[in-house]
Amino acid sequence: MAQLIKIQDYISRYQREIFHYPGQFIRLKKDNWNKLLNSWELEIEEQDSLSSSEEEESNFSMWKSFFKKREKIEEDDNEWDNNEIPTNKTALIQYFLDSLIPFQLNWASTTVSEMSFLDKEFHSDYTLKYFLQRFPDTYLLLYNPIFNLKNTTLETDLILISPLGIEIIRLVEYQSSITIVAGDDRTWFLEENNIRSRIISPMISLKRTEKVVKSILSKYEINFPIKKTILSRNNLIEYNTEPFNTQYIGSDQHEKWLTDKRNFVSPLKHLQLKVCDCLLKHCYTTSVRRPEWDEDKDVYQF
Incomplete structure (x- = not known):
């Protein structure tokens, strides 16, 4: 727990x-x-x-x-x-x-x-x-x-x-019939029945949090790994490539991601x-x- x-x-x-x-x-x-x-x-x-x-x-x-x-x-x-x-x-x-x-x-x-x-x-x-x-x-x-x-x-x-290490997580979840389509740093999309709508990119919030965490650790001269995760337990996430040090965990990858965490012993x-x-x-x-x-x-x- x-x-x-x-x-x-x-x-x-x-x-x-x-x-x-x-x-x-x-x-x-x-x-x-x-x-x-x-x-x-x-x-x-x-x-x-x-x-x-x-x-x-x-x-x-x-x-x-x-x-x-x-x-x-x-x-x-x-x-x-x-x-x-x-x-x-x-x-x-x-x-x-x-x-x-x-x-x-x-x-x-x-x-x-x-x-x-x-x-x-x-x-x-x-x-x-x-x-x-x-x-x-x-x-x-x-x-x-x-x-x-x-x-x-x-x-x-x-x-x-x-x-x-530190994992900064942004939870992005909608009805399971909706597919999340990764876009750029400013705009992403929701797709359902071949109809797309725009949403604000969750990367904006993740990067803002990362900046805060990094600035605090830098003040104390601490070097500790940081990675960013966009997590959706209900929705598929479509993307071409993941940004540096960032992972997209959609509903099809969620169980493996969670199992890896639960199996980690330290x-x-x-x-x-x-x-x-x-x-x-x-x-x-x-x-x-x-x-x-x-x-x-x-x-x-x-």
Whole structure:
């Protein structure tokens, strides 16, 4: 599960201790998954011996108590709160991953002493869920971060930072019947039933984000690979050639692109975290002091 280290202008605890939280998250995730898996296996074994009335009394109470601390963090999020025990390991994994979304959103919108007012739409943001749940733990995601540049602010594209480099991603998606036709740096086209319409080239936004990232890394004299990706999970992308250091991933290439990411195995790297630290230092942040911060004693636990 990729780690959400920044959302737009929300405060993030990764901004405070980037060299601590990524490793902490991986350890907590592993420990809590093992506990949940063991509890689930015991429950499945014991379920057959329970009478119907006993089953009704227990009704998933184990799972509710297992994530009790997480429920306290996000009291208003009841999407996962149901009374059904996952019937197989695949369902259990999805249940566990879904339960981590509110936890990640909490880490990406609060510190021990400060908080940002998180838009509830992020809890049902399927694009965000896709990037968090489909990539390994060592991928660190800045979700449309807003950078503070001299006297202005600029919202940028998705920035996915792996141990080996930065990938700037522009998601371009329409109805599946539409084909995206790459044009020049200013104009692209949408084609359906042999009818073409113009759209602004996504390369404009990608290049703007790349320029911001490069300028920050240059300030700290950091050399770290950067590549740009235009991603469409729903649409074919037609093109003659790809620009330098840029890849077009259409619906026909999406699965391979994703599989390559999921099969990549590497620990977190010091340079990777240093790059994140530099970028986060230049992110614009809106937050207020948390009046209850003295009571927030479970911030390091799921």
